[in-house]
Amino acid sequence: xxxxxxxxxxxxxxxxxxxxxxxxxxxxxxxxxxxxxxxxxxxxxxxxxxxxxxxxxxxxxxxxxxxxxxxxxxxxxxxxxxxxxxxxxxxxxxxxxxxxxxxxxxxxxxxxxxxxxxxxxxxxxxxxxxxxxxxxxxxxxxxxxxxxxxxxxxxxxxxxxxxxxxxxxxxxxxxxxxxxxxxxxxxxxxxxxxxxxxxxxxxxxxxxxxxxxxxxxxxxxxxxxxxxxxxxxxxxxxxxxxxxxxxxxxxxxx
Amino acid sequence: xxxxxxxxxxxxxxxxxxxxxxxxxxxxxxxxxxxxxxxxxxxxxxxxxxxxxxxxxxxxxxxxxxxxxxxxxxxxxxxxxxxxxxxxxxxxxxxxxxxxxxxxxxxxxxxxxxxxxxxxxxxxxxxxxxxxxxxxxxxxxxxxxxxxxxxxxxxxxxxxxxxxxxxxxxxxxxxxxxxxxxxxxxxxxxxxxxxxxxxxxxxxxxxxxxxxxxxxxxxxxxxxxxxxxxxxxxxxxxxxxxxxxxxxxxxxxxxxxxxxxxxxxxxxxxxxxxxxxxxxxxxxxxxxxxxxxxxxxxxxxxxxxxxxxxxxxxxxxxxxxxxxxxxxxxxxxxxxxxxxxxxxxxxxxxxxxxxxxxxxxxxxxxxxxxxxxxxxxxxxxxxxxxx
Numbered sequence: 110x111x112x113x114x115x116x117x118x119x120x121x122x123x124x125x126x127x128x129x130x131x132x133x134x135x136x137x138x139x140x141x142x143x144x145x146x147x148x149x150x151x152x153x154x155x156x157x158x159x160x161x162x163x164x165x166x167x168x169x170x171x172x173x174x175x176x177x178x179x180x181x182x183x184x185x186x187x188x189x190x191x192x193x194x195x196x197x198x199x200x201x202x203x204x205x206x207x208x209x210x211x212x213x214x215x216x217x218x219x220x221x222x223x224x225x226x227x228x229x230x231x232x233x234x235x236x237x238x239x240x241x242x243x244x245x246x247x248x249x250x251x252x253x254x255x256x257x258x259x260x261x262x263x264x265x266x267x268x269x270x271x272x273x274x275x276x277x278x279x280x281x282x283x284x285x286x287x288x289x290x291x292x293x294x295x296x297x298x299x300x301x302x303x304x305x306x307x308x309x310x311x312x313x314x315x316x317x318x319x320x321x322x323x324x325x326x327x328x329x330x331x332x333x334x335x336x337x338x339x340x341x342x343x344x345x346x347x348x349x350x351x352x353x354x355x356x357x358x359x360x361x362x363x
Numbered sequence: 364x365x366x367x368x369x370x371x372x373x374x375x376x377x378x379x380x381x382x383x384x385x386x387x388x389x390x391x392x393x394x395x396x397x398x399x400x401x402x403x404x405x406x407x408x409x410x411x412x413x414x415x416x417x418x419x420x421x422x423x424x425x426x427x428x429x430x431x432x433x434x435x436x437x438x439x440x441x442x443x444x445x446x447x448x449x450x451x452x453x454x455x456x457x458x459x460x461x462x463x464x465x466x467x468x469x470x471x472x473x474x475x476x477x478x479x480x481x482x483x484x485x486x487x488x489x490x491x492x493x494x495x496x497x498x499x500x501x502x503x504x505x506x507x508x509x510x511x512x513x514x515x516x517x518x519x520x521x522x523x524x525x526x527x528x529x530x531x532x533x534x535x536x537x538x539x540x541x542x543x544x545x546x547x548x549x550x551x552x553x554x555x556x557x558x559x560x561x562x563x564x565x566x567x568x569x570x571x572x573x574x575x576x577x578x579x580x581x582x583x584x585x586x587x588x589x590x591x592x593x594x595x596x597x598x599x600x601x602x603x604x605x606x607x608x609x610x611x612x613x614x615x616x617x618x619x620x621x622x623x624x625x626x627x628x629x630x631x632x633x634x635x636x637x638x639x640x641x642x643x644x645x646x647x648x649x650x651x652x653x654x655x656x657x658x659x660x661x662x663x664x665x666x667x668x669x670x671x672x673x674x675x676x677x678x679x680x681x682x683x684x685x686x687x688x689x690x691x692x693x694x695x696x697x698x699x700x701x702x703x704x705x706x707x708x709x710x711x712x713x714x715x716x717x718x719x720x721x722x723x724x725x726x727x728x729x730x731x732x733x734x735x736x737x738x739x740x741x742x743x744x745x746x747x748x749x750x
Contacts, residue, residue: 131739211672
């Protein structure tokens with residue numbers, strides 16, 4: 110079972126709430142995914158409103174809400190948004206997203222580290238969205254984030270694991286769960302991330318913008334399960350072509 | 364000249380010339396630009412369609428007459444890119460006119476100084492009355508509009524209006540006279556999110572003809588307004604040209620050039636493009652250059668193909684049929700049930716409008732139309748209480 114802070118998750122597929130054609134469809138798809146941790150942009154909901162359309166649709170015993178700070182541009186705004194969120198939504202979990210660049214939505218490593226440090230001190234469970242930067246991951250771990258969320262490719266791009274080399278280093282080095290966030294466009298990408306040893310993946314656009322979000326959500330659920338099972342079963346080694354040197358290097362041993 | 368001076372001089376030469384858009388704009392020539400657009404061939408269009416990243420030359424090809432036979436292909440691509448970035452959603456906002464007082468003469472505008480119409484500027488109580496009405500329709504993003512009358516509707520008036528309404532809306536945009544950087548900074552502190560400032564036309568001489576009097580006649584000051592906004596750290600800037608004044612293709616190229624420059628210079632700011640076409644109003648100017656429906660579709664798709672993330676907005680100036688279809692081809696935000704007169708919603712519904720809107724359906728009807736096309740209406744996409 111995957112554990113983050115004090116919570117255990119039987120599903121390693123985390124999902125998001127953006128881009129769906131209706132809240133009803135969003136709910137159907139998210140339930141089909143069997144995801145237990147679902148992120149929602151604070152800017153999209155009215156946290157004071159008990160009737161908020163998105164929030165009421167997420168009211169389900171299996172679903173844990175993961176508010177995110179999408180839209181903030183620096184550490185100060187992020188900390189403020191997180192505090193408002195904790196107060197209104199009664200959760201100390203926060204997906205820390207600081208992307209001052211509205212074009213590619215790439216995360217600002219400096220502001221993210223600053224905000225993470227402060228939020229941890231304030232008692233938050235911090236899940237930081239970052240570039241696939243192994244050193245930054247270690248720095249975040251040091252300030253006490255409960256996981257790291259490196260990107261596979263630019264958010265919403267559906268391009269897959271473009272950062273694979275660095276994800277492998279991060280997975281290799283990390284003492285906290287590694288969740289591949291952003292860029293996963295197909296169930297095969299998700300399965301591959303899990304085979305590499307990622308602890309979980311977060312998928313939104315690929316489900317929401319599919320022609321059939323409910324079926325796609327199921328496909329992702331199965332892919333994540335298959336990838337994890339494969340990782341635990343250990344993949345058979347890749348067989349390289351046998352080397353047949355004309356003058357063997359070890360013949361002197363004979 | 365000392366060696367030091369020489370080195371200093373060289374360093375200045377090497378510095379990028381652009382610290383304002385004007386410096387870039389001045390290196391372009393209107394007629395040459397237009398000629399270059401019209402000389403694009405089918406091969407250029409096919410190349411532009413095939414590229415995964417498109418530049419301004421591709422944009423010229425896509426708005427050229429040579430691209431007309433490829434309109435369906437452009438629309439399909441535009442729809443795909445828009446869905447990928449924005450999902451199955453459309454944002455909705457409502458305009459709110461605060462004043463029709465104006466010291467400019469603009470040949471195409473109902474509020475033009477020489478038009479003999481009753482002038483009105485909303486008081487605090489009146490503003491709140493309008494707010495109440497707009498809120499009751501479900502809106503959470505608002506656009507405040509004024510004419511240019513610095514004594515009665517100057518920066519202090521706008522600042523007061525922002526403070527008055529900021530707790531009622533998640534997202535506030537203004538469309539008012541160009542201001543100084545420090546004035547924008549002050550308004551941002553009061554909750555301002557975004558500013559729309561359309562150049563109207565990038566044709567310097569035509570601009571002069573349409574804006575003969577008032578502060579608006581200063582073409583360059585208007586041209587560099589987005590730079591002042593970028594420097595002030597605004598969240599979003601809206602650009603556009605008023606179609607009908609000059610050739611829409613050239614005006615759109617310069618809008619795209621402006622967009623590209625701003626995106627590279629003020630990289631933390633978001634951008635939106637609007638597509639106003641001249642509408643009948645109480646001044647009564649006929650369009651000099653007509654822009655047809657297919658032209659406008661072509662342009663909207665071309666902007667989407669140039670840029671996946673720019674917001675594209677269409678107002679109630681356009682017809683029902685046009686709006687029903689364009690929401691699926693690249694547009695990301697629309698208004699509905701708009702009143703273009705101060706107090707038009709609740710305070711003084713009978714007063715004279717800036718221009719006649721075309722799509723008069725209610726907010727509810729528009730929202731239903733969107734849902735019918737599997738589009739989720741986004742009412743709220745910001746929180747203005749983080750700063």
